[in-house]
Amino acid sequence: MSKNSVLIKNANIVNEGTIFNGDVFIENGIFKEIAPQISAKTPDVQVFDAEGKYLLPGVIDDQVHFREPGLTHKATIETESRAAIAGGITSFIEMPNTVPQTTTIKKLEEKFEIAAKTSHANYSFMFGGTNDNLEEILKVDPKKVAGLKLFLGSSTGNMLVDDPKVLEKIFSSTDLVISVHCEDEQTIRDNTSKYRAEYGDDIPIELHPIIRSEDACYISSSNAVALAKKTGARLHVFHLSTAKELSLFTNKIPLEEKKITAEVCIHHLWFSDEDYKEKGTLIKWNPAVKTAKDRDALFEALLDDRLDVIATDHAPHTIEEKDNVYTKAPSGGPLVQHALPAMLEFYHEGKISLEKIVEKMCHNPAILFQVEKRGYIKEGYYADAVLVDINAPWTVNKDNIAYKCGWSPFEGSTFKSRITHTFVNGGLVYKNFKFYDVKNAQRLTFNR
Template sequence: MNTVLIKNANIVNEGTIFNGDVYIENGIFKEIASQITVKSPNVQIIDAKGKYLLPGVIDDQVHFREPGLTHKATIETESRAAVAGGITSFIEMPNTVPQTTTIEKLEDKFEIASKTSYANYSFMFGGTNDNLDEILKVDPRKVAGLKLFLGSSTGNMLVDNPEVLEKIFSSTDLVISVHCEDEQTIRDNTAKYKAKYGDDIPIEMHPVIRSEEACYISSSNAVALAKKTGARLHVFHLSTAKELELFSNDIPLKDKKITAEVCIHHLWFSDADYKEKGTLIKWNPAVKTAKDRSALFEALLDDRLDVIATDHAPHTTEEKENVYTKAPSGGPLVQHALPAMLEFYHKDKISLEKIVEKMCHNPAILFQVEKRGYIKEGYHADAVLVDLNAPWTVDKDNVAYKCGWSPFEGTTFTSRITHTLINGSLVYEDFKFYDVKNGQRLTFDR
């Protein structure tokens, strides 16, 4: 019997912080109390005095590149990096090679994860213009949801047939998660700047090419279609102030039919950072202005934005160093997302309780994840211990991503993740990984 006792922790959960002990038995939170005494000689005791115990983070949007793109990353390498960042569960995207657009390919990915993932896992099923029959086969209790690219797709995953799109929205009860950028607007803008600069377009033009207009056209159309059809819509990685008018905070998250996410990079960086970081911070949607960043943070705090995610999407440095038109968009983030949000806490921009709400509780509510995202008796024991006063600097020697780099290199974080537990097993402690692949397939209460 695997037993763990966490002593003297400041437990951050459901809007409160209280000091206490947490007893874990067979991967489940068994008891939470001000003081717990366990006499078993086999119990593993973790002294958490002065530290904060958070539920494990649930990241609802990652690209771990397996199968087919494993020179960039694998489920094993990126889930390992994730647990170093306090992320204990992830939902991975379908634009791998081959794409996850059939039940057979979906189950292939689950099989890989069952053997190699350090963290708990699920996968999005990918929609196309011609796979509605496959979409309807998806078991909503066993799969996180449906991902639609309404712009910036790879392969044939751009869903640009309005009739097909409406039929998909009308036919499934799955959470439909969407990438929203208007493809025609982007093509027109790209052609304009390519005519001026050739392939070596200045990176500062990225948020001009992938503009506020491109984002708003697409996201407003998606929201309108969801309202028309009654679909359950979740809009990924908002990047503009203008889009925020499409979302509300007047009802509880569990009752919302239309929800939205913000990613770490859109909260941290602005277009002023392109000069220093170049294509390392080239993302789709683009990092935009400081004004947009401030508006996104305000909407996060007032609950128009429901969850924080990473959109972790690693590429090699060689790929990122290409000229603008050939440099891929995306970057690695899972290891540094929680430390980045804790830095905002130190700057009095957000509370610990709000960070836990947006990174742990709300993803569980939004996707109806069974018995995760909280420190509750009877729930799976996914948890993270944080020392809020243990500064460390990101450098290549402590980056855990397979790609070997981070957009946060040179950044000193005030807070350090000291322990990560997955299903009651210690998998990470103070920059040390244990070879414990204890991740489980997520299930959903639907």
């Protein structure tokens, strides 16, 4: 459902640390006017009465795995971007560990071509670094590509960069944001061998955070931070999972001035090792979900700004793949549809304000990656926005899960808040569990 003019009336607008009641006029995909009261300017304007609802900027998810090309039995850009808009995520940055890997400019542009035809949400992609593709890295246009992704610990689709000389050369040679997955490979291998000797392939899932341990995370992330300080590289550490790693990051300077940033993912804020007994491999992620103490420390660091961004690390697998013994069950799970509702649960519990949720999920990804004219409800910006009914309970079940894989670690959970409308570049693309067959998505651009 796409019209040139949209008027959202009586919304509680959450933006830049404040909540205020007002109207928003959208024209040709841009926020044209934001004021206490705006009257319809033309007869054909599409009017939405948002009384009692909250209007948030569209969420920017800086870390997703949409599995295309090559792993499309799990997910596609089309299916997962569709699930994303149901979750209020209007822009995503997708990772390079597809099949083939996105480690050449040619493969990168092929993914952009797929997204241009099929994506429901605005899109960009990370370029993948390897032990031997520095020449390709140097060809990446920073205005057109989100950044560089390095796996400093092997995960799904092994792209491990483990040559110290290569790492230093990459850190020294690029101005791109370098986003890293930090787990020390040798520590994980040693731990896996130890428990495989005891249990064979059927290692108890509760040992996952012991195998992919606090030490594995800290060794790798501390080395990455030290290298960034040595080379002056712009480093972003993905999916922090331990209290110990938080000492590596600061809240003493504004985000715009930080050279080293970090994020936390929904699952590390929600689950703990106590949940493995019930959820099993459904909550097997890399890095692993760890202790309740780690979870609480991560939340505290999110609130005091040592952690800058909330992301999903959405990484679907089929339920058949997940339903395996420990060593054969892949890590990762689907999250884009339920990330914002999960954070709104924390709001209801009094743990975080709506303003802080918007800061960490909308404003800060835009600042960190220098996304052009998105992440805010601001005149002149692209009109990506989400209407939320803060008191409209719903339960996650098979009938309303939008992921291609058909399952969610939140299945059976009841959320108090519902995303009622999602607008991408001014067009209504989703309303109350109904999708509109409108592809309003655009390729993200960057102010660099």
